Amino acid sequence: MPGSYFGTDGIRGRANSAxxxxxxxxxxxxxxxxxxxxxxxxxxxVIGKDTRLSGYMMENALVAGFTSVGMNVVQFGPIPTPAVAMLTQAMRADLGVMISASHNPYVDNGIKLFGPDGFKLSDEDEAAIEALLASSDIPLADAGEIGRARRVEDARGRYIHAVKASLPADVRLDGLHIVVDCAHGAAYQVAPSAFWELGAKVTTIGVDPNGKNINDACGSTHIETLQSTVVAAGADIGIALDGDADRLIVVDEKGQQVDGDQIMALIGRSWSRNGLLRGDGIVATVMSNLGLERFLESEGLELHRAKVGDRHVLEMMRRKGMNVGGEQSGHMIMLDHATTGDGTIAALQVLAELVNSGKPASELLHLFERVPQLLKNVRYGADAKPLEDKAVQQCIADAEGELSGKGRLVIRKSGTEPLIRVMAEGDDEAQVEAVVDRICEAVQAAA
Structure with a gap:
């Protein structure tokens, strides 16, 4: 067995390949x-999954593993990642599992693990599991102690109820026309149902999964169809989820994108003004735009930056006693309502603000001007270590000096793919683009 499996968000890779x-x-x-x-x-x-073809294979294999060591298994079928986290705790389970590769194409899959408290595993738990994976003598249960497996058919209904409970009982979405894109993924039933039950008119995209179309030209990473549908239908707002529904991107009535930074700005300001915000601000990552930081400062709030990954955001939130955090990519964590990112609950917070304000989405949701920011990815070979190359390191050092006091530079390896992510931002757009291009060229030469 290889020595390391866990990345930034569980275990992930191409289906039917290690x-x-x-x-x-x-x-x-x-x-x-x-x-x-x-x-x-x-x-x-408890085990949930998204709609990938390989989910059947991975689920059955996991069930075999868990029952062989004496654990009973409860299977939910297709259900969002935050639903698994919620039901792990609600059903007093010892462990929760989500089979999903999030926003990746169907050829990939992954395994996310949650502890009995509904939170993703600590580094210590992951290390202990890694050690057992490397072992050849995991003790199996006696024949009479082998676990049983059963399916629970009402898991989606339980989750819909919890999602709706995140809003005050008097909040209704009557009069709102929402277009929701479920990415042919795990929320294809629950998200439209939740919005409809709260009174909205709902037009759906990405609700016909076939095992191979998850995230395919749809969902939070491909919003073009959502944008055109919102405008053509004259809808008030568009909601885009990803394959496992733990992230959210919004489209206003004009078809303009609203990313996670703007959503965090809206929720953070609203919760602060309503006395709901704990701590002195919100938690985001090093990738969040400088414009968000400046906006929060104007509201008397702080932006705390964690490493990339909703897990790191969550760790900082818990350590600092804060209850709102997220990522520019759309992961929104509201600890008053969920133990992990939840795109549907975040969408309801946005929709409630839309109803309460009486403003169009284009006026409500663009709270700050983004500082010019550019992110490019460079793929590298399996054996390459481009960030250890001296020419690359010198190029990065020169760029940091050039941007000092005028912007930011973030260079990092992807936790799920063989990519180096190069991001820079600053008030001078031409300078930002030149810096990113120089670093990408240096990384490519070393890759």
Missing amino acids: PMTPEIAMKVGQAAGTHFLRGDHKHRV
């Missing part, structure tokens, strides 16, 4: 199950 093979998935079930066998009670793990 580490996303049924053999490894079964071993993950055995290792994670063994790690969470604590106490004399009959242990339980």
Whole structure:
């Protein structure tokens, strides 16, 4: 077994290639199950998935692994990642599993793990599971102690109820025309139902999964169809979720994109003014736009920056006692309502503001001017280490000096793909573009 599996968001890879093979998935079930066998009670793990073709294979392999070490399994079928987190805690499970590769294409898949508190696993838990994965002697249950598996058919209904409960009981969406793009993914049933039950007129996109079309030219990473549909239908707003529905991108009535930074600005300001915000501001990542930071300062709030990944945002939120955080890419975490990013709950916060303000989305949702920001990705070979190349390091140092006091530079490796992400921002757009291009060329030469 390879020595490391966990990235920034669980385990992820191409389906039927390591580490996303049924053999490894079964071993993950055995290792994670063994790690969470604590106490004399009959242990339980809950499993959800998105709509990928490989989800059937991965689910069955995980069930085999968990039951072989004595854990009972509850299967939910297609359901959003935040629903798995919520139901792990609500059903008093010892472990929660989501089978998904989020916004990636259908050929990829992944395994996300949640502890009994509904939060993603700590580094210590992941390290312990890694050690068990490397072991060849995981103890299996006696024949009479093998676990059982069953399906729960009302999981989606339970989640819809919880999502609606995130709003005050008197909030209705009557009169709103919403276009929602579910990316042919895990929320294809629950998100439209939740919006409709609250009174909205709902037009749907991406609600016909076939196992291979998840995130395919749709969802939060491909909003072109949503934009044109909102404008053509004369809708008030568009909602785009990703494959596992833990992230949100919004489109206003004119078809203009509203990213996670603008959504965080809206929610942070609203919660602060209503006395709901804990802490001195919100938590975002190093990728969030400088314009967000300046806007929050104008509201008397601080922007705390974590490393990229909603897990790191969450860790900082919990450490600082804060309840709103997220990422520019659309992960929104509101700890009063969920233990992980939840695109549907975040969308409801936006919709409630739209109803309460009486303003069009184009006026309400663009709260600050973005500072020119450019992000480019450079793919590298499996054995390459471009960030250790001296020419690359010198190029980065020169760029940091050039932007000092006038902008920011963020260089990082992707946690899910062999990519170097190069981001720069500053008030001078031409300077930002030149800096990014120079670094990308240096990285490419070393890749």
